[in-house]
Amino acid sequence: MHKKLLEAQSNVSISHITSDPCSLKPCKNGATCSKNIHINQDVTVLESSRLIFVSPHYAEVYNCTCLIGFTGTKCESDIDECTENPCENGGTCYNSPGGFFCHCTEGFSGLRCSTVDNECQTVVCSNGGTCWNIQGGFFCDCRPGYEGKSVCFLALEIVDGRLRLSYDLGSGVTRLETGKPVADGSFHNITIRRTGNVGHSSSCQIFIAFISVIKVCTI
Numbered sequence: 001m002h003k004k005l006l007e008a009q010s011n012v013s014i015s016h017i018t019s020d021p022c023s024l025k026p027c028k029n030g031a032t033c034s035k036n037i038h039i040n041q042d043v044t045v046l047e048s049s050r051l052i053f054v055s056p057h058y059a060e061v062y063n064c065t066c067l068i069g070f071t072g073t074k075c076e077s078d079i080d081e082c083t084e085n086p087c088e089n090g091g092t093c094y095n096s097p098g099g100f101f102c103h104c105t106e107g108f109s110g111l112r113c114s115t116v117d118n119e120c121q122t123v124v125c126s127n128g129g130t131c132w133n134i135q136g137g138f139f140c141d142c143r144p145g146y147e148g149k150s151v152c153f154l155a156l157e158i159v160d161g162r163l164r165l166s167y168d169l170g171s172g173v174t175r176l177e178t179g180k181p182v183a184d185g186s187f188h189n190i191t192i193r194r195t196g197n198v199g200h201s202s203s204c205q206i207f208i209a210f211i212s213v214i215k216v217c218t219i
Contacts, residue, residue, distance in 0.1 A: 010051045019060060027064035029098065031075035034063050069098030088114045094179060101179040107137065109159045122155055156190065158183050165192060
């Protein structure tokens, strides 16, 4: 009622601020958009013999709250976490959208390669031999009367949610790790190919099996 009366007396149209800059979805990469109104000190004065209107100048603005790993006014830029050297123990860092992953050197695992692998958790020393964990591998301390001889092995594991393949064809242990997590509650089928000295892996949909590593102590 008062709005109509004021408009009639002043011959000025009075409007609400109803537009939403977030409706244009300016924020990128899953960021949250929030709107605001900035009012400055400049004003517009409208007056007649009966009324005076003082209208402040305003601007409708938005603000983007970025997800971890992104930056910029619109969260359009990916942060390169590798510039801070997050991988420990000689691991190699690879930047990925919104994060990073570490390719660990032999004997280490974990998101930042900070965990020393305990090979003896997956190794069986035969004939009562004792397994000793060492950096980058293990050895079997055989009982008197026995000696150790390594055999070829293949081990497929999930370490910190990611797939890791370890194998030894007689020339030493080789490890392959994937950057994409597979511990997502789904079943996966893993296909592994070896061409020369290069290994490849891809995942589909069945369960990941684990093959224990065996080291033989013989007489």
